[in-house]
Amino acid sequence: MQPEGSNGTSDGGLAVPMAWLYAEYIADELLRTGRLIPVSTLEFRAGRDTLALTIYLSDAAGELSGIRVVSQLDEWLSLTAYGHPWRDWVHTRFLALGEEARERGDGGDPDLELARAAWRWLDSTELFATNLDPGRPDHTDIPPGLDENARVWTPAWQLGLPLGHLAMHLF
Structure with a gap:
């Protein structure tokens, strides 16, 4: 049986997270095209x-x-640009979307749940990667400038931002 609503639900039926899946598809295509x-x-x-x-x-x-x-x-380039407070922006948007969902009485938005799961993974997972920000106060032992041999444990989102930003430039 096909869903009747345009948002992928049909009176309590299966809710399909189309907005999240589309966002993930766009991101995947941008990164694949960039071949980074x-x-x-x-x-x-x-x-x-x-x-x-x-x-x-x-x-x-x-x-x-x-x-x-x-x-x-x-817009996406400006949001992922170096120096943009992306993490704070994410938290602000989640608060706004959560408030909107509460006002609608919709606590089970599948798109929002997948986005929150992605954020939890990005924020809690650390990857051992080149130090992309040697000027940070917690890395005083590293001289200024990018040293590709200087590797540090970094939250996944901090590595993902420049990758996504560069992929968009290559698009």
Whole structure:
């Protein structure tokens, strides 16, 4: 039986997280097109999930399935740019979306649940990678400038941001 509603639900039936799946598809395609990193790595997942979260959370109007990727690139580039408080922005958007869901009486939004699961993984998983921010106070032993041999444990989202940003530039 096909769902009757346009949001993938049919009177308590199966809820399909189309907005999240579309955001994840766009992110996956951008990263694959950029050919920056092998698809089978955790680094690729970090980039894909970070970019998918950016795409999903930036869709304030709820029109994700109707957007054109090229028209959104500038916004996504600014959100993933070096120095942008991305982590704070994510928290702010989750609070806003949670409040909107409570006002609607909708506590089981499958898109939002998948986005939250991606965020939990990105924030709690650390990857051993090149130190992309040697100027941070907690890395005073590393001289200024990027040293590709200097590796540190980094939250997955901190590695995913530059990967996603660069992939969009290569698109």
